Amino acid sequence: MAMTTPRQRVGWGAANFVVIALALIPVLWMVSLSFKTPAAILDPSFWPQSWTTSNYQQILETSQFIRPLVNSIGIGLIATLIAVIFASMAAYAIARLDFPGKGLLIGLSLLIAMFPQIALVTPMFNIERDLHLFNTWPGLIIPYVAFGLPLGIYTLSAFFREIPWELEKAAKVDGATPFQAFTQVIAPLAAPGMVTTAILVFLFCWNEFLFAISFTSTLSSRTAPAAIEYFSGSSQFTVPTGPISAAAVVITIPIIIFVLFFQRRIVSGLTSGAVKG
């Protein structure tokens, strides 16, 4: 292991470079398009000849994009919060308690993790119309919580199993109240797992498209990925390539920030539930 020849280093470096390039080129292409002028969009060169921010001004001036962005953030945060709370409760039970039906719960969440969402769209569309949930925030939050839960239960039960619960007892022996033992010993140990889960669930909500276009009809609840679909060009005959690219870049930025800051956590969260489970 310690023997690394310069040639090996060059080999690994080249392989790394290929992976990084393949991952980034499509993203850089969107960034480049978003800074091109409408005339230069038809120019196939990778980078713009002259840079403009007019595409960004155009999308950030109107409510066509700002309002969906607010919806995306609001719906994503509320769904994430609810999913993490419910998933923590269930994961605690799975990791710490013995009760019949545990296997069923794990089976159910696995089933939902792999569920074909389109199979729900037709019946849910009709149910949401009947319950007046169609085109509202709760109309998206409820399905997002349901599909975030399996992810959360898997990730969190893997995390909760690793917590040394004897510490709780030790703290009580040392005179801590149950509340103190929980808030000062257990909660800090559980927090990283919950943050990881929250990131994964939020990414799912932020990404979701099928429910977002199916269960919304106006700007009041349409999320950002769905709203891009409805962008129009400056005239009937222009394709709004620039504004769409700018909007795509804006909704991609949070993802890149998450990935840069929480790379390790995202990796451990994604793999803990799926493979160990």
Added chain:
Amino acid sequence: MSTRSEAAAAPAVKKPAARSRRQLSEGARAERNLGWWLCAPAVIVMAAVTAYPVIYAIFLSLEKYNLEYPQDVKFIGFANYASVLTSSYWWQALEVTLIITVFSVAITLVLGMALAMLMFRTLIGKGWVRTAALIPYGIVTVAAAYGWQYAWTPGQGYLSAVFNYSAPLTHQINAIIVIIVAEIWKTTPFMGLLLLAGLSLVPDDLQKAAKVDGATAWQRFTRITLPLMKPAILVALLFRTLDSFRIFDNIFILTAGANHTGSVSILGYDNLFNALNLGIGSTISILIFICVAIIAFAFIKGFGTAAPGTSLNRR
């Protein structure tokens, strides 16, 4: 469980064993109730959003129900199934879905394995590779799909030369290739990460021992790494196959299903929002659900004891 084995081991001391079983079941009952209460909210939400609509869809699929004629709703038995299963649209969409699933999953598996090896073994820049790989995973599929669409557009995209400036998205086979490329780009990192976790469970000693015995790198990979990774590979394949089978976002943006490139999910969506036919739409939903169940069942048969969930149970 311990009470049962104690009782079986010492049948002579029946009475105290029975009493302790009752006492234990007091505590066990409290624990059981707490377990159920803690799981209840999650179970209720998941059942309300999946089980209930599926059952409702079964009823809808047996009805003639078009939103354009809301007065004319009636029970028609399996007529909807007959019309979907005899329609070329359904089989066409199923064929496209299966082609996309098979090719994208197979290529993703190979590339994902290479990526996992790279992330596991690379000597420099490990963090950089992982961060870069997570970007396609995390990016909004719709945003990436627009990038791909413009990249292939003749005269405007950097990739348009690949298809000789011929607008690949207007041609069935080329469009499906473009869709598969977009899927592979998006999903290889996830596959790579799942396989990486499996790879890290392969004991290093075995590799070293084989190396000492003179096994080549390829032999070590096929004889040691792959067999030991089989459970991780099967889990990753199951996840990816079912995820790929429900492909929607990429096709919706890239072709919207034009020129016979629609998947079953696109068909279901179009049926609801263009034809407004709840009966036929629900029939398609149920058929997709059955397809997914068949795929999952086949995989779990193949898993044997390595099925996901069983090991979670065991621990």
